[in-house]
Amino acid sequence: MKIIPGSHTSVPDTTLNEQKGGEKSDTTAYSRQLPQDKTLDKRQLSDMKVSLAETKAVDLATKLTNNMHEAWRKGYIADNGREAERFKEVPVAEGKTAEEYLNELKGQGLEKLKVEDGKLKQDINQPAEKIVPSLAYKLNGALAEEYAVAVEKKEITGVASINSLASRFHEIWMEHNSWQKGEKPELFRDYEKLPKNEKIKDLEQLKIALNFQYPENDPVLQLFEEAYRSTN
Structure with missing residues (x-):
């Protein structure tokens, strides 16, 4: 699944503090697709759930792509000036x-x-x-896409789930930054073997994704805070 917005007008404005609300709107849209005159079989229901999950992943990936760009731009302006x-x-x-x-x-x-x-x-x-959508995808979209799919697929049931997802984020980062391996070999190791400050970087990127995916005060965000505090 290659996620590239069709035009720049379809890319929403996002900020670091934006949070995704509840899933009511998605559920409503899903319900409207259900035919009223027959019962769906398990395969049809499964296909529809997969389609909905992909839609959510596309939405999350777009938000993460924009967020990554704005974070980079903030640092670039600080170092080089707005112009x-x-x-x-x-x-x-x-x-x-x-x-x-x-x-x-x-x-x-x-x-x-x-x-x-x-x-x-x-x-x-x-x-x-x-930013031209194809360029945005080239710069950050491919990485954001894999982050989004990882979040969408993962069932979070406890602190261990959060740590497992952070580990997956680190694996994805390594896959997309292999060109840095010679320069920073200490970063190319299992998440569990990273020093605390590097684990925190993965957790902070995960927190951004979870903030987009879950409403404020959701139990998943509370589990994240617990995992974050216990990181060593």
């Missing part, structure tokens, strides 16, 4: 030239784009909703 440019190459849609795609994206309201040496580039020092 500092940071151009990255944009994956060009198949069958189009860089110039053609540039004009198409400008027509969608996207900004700070240029073609240089035949390559389309965008300044990423701007809000998440202004």
Whole structure:
């Protein structure tokens, strides 16, 4: 399942403190799909539940992608100033030239784009909703997608579940940052063998995902706080 928003207008604004409310809206939408004139068999119900779970994972991955970008941008501005440019190459849609795609994206309201040496580039020092979706996926989306799927699949029943999910987040991080292994070999080990400060980094990323996924004061968030306090 490759999660790439269809257009920049479909990417919602998110903040670090945004929290996902209860699941009533999703449940209502799910109920509306149920036919009134027949009973669904187990396979049909299973397929519908999988579809709903995928929808939730897409929503969570989009929020995490935006959150990661805004966290990076905050640090970049602090180090380089608000007006500092940071151009990255944009994956060009198949069958189009860089110039053609540039004009198409400008027509969608996207900004700070240029073609240089035949390559389309965008300044990423701007809000998440202004980043070309394919570039956002390239920068943070693939990682966010796997985080979201991990959260959606995991049944959290206790502190051990939280630690298991944090461990999975660390595995995902290693898979997507293998280029750092030579420079920082101490980070490429099992979660349980990491020093406390590195475990905390994984837990903090997990907390952001859980805040998006669960309402305030949900028992899962209370379990997270317990796991966080007991980390050593």
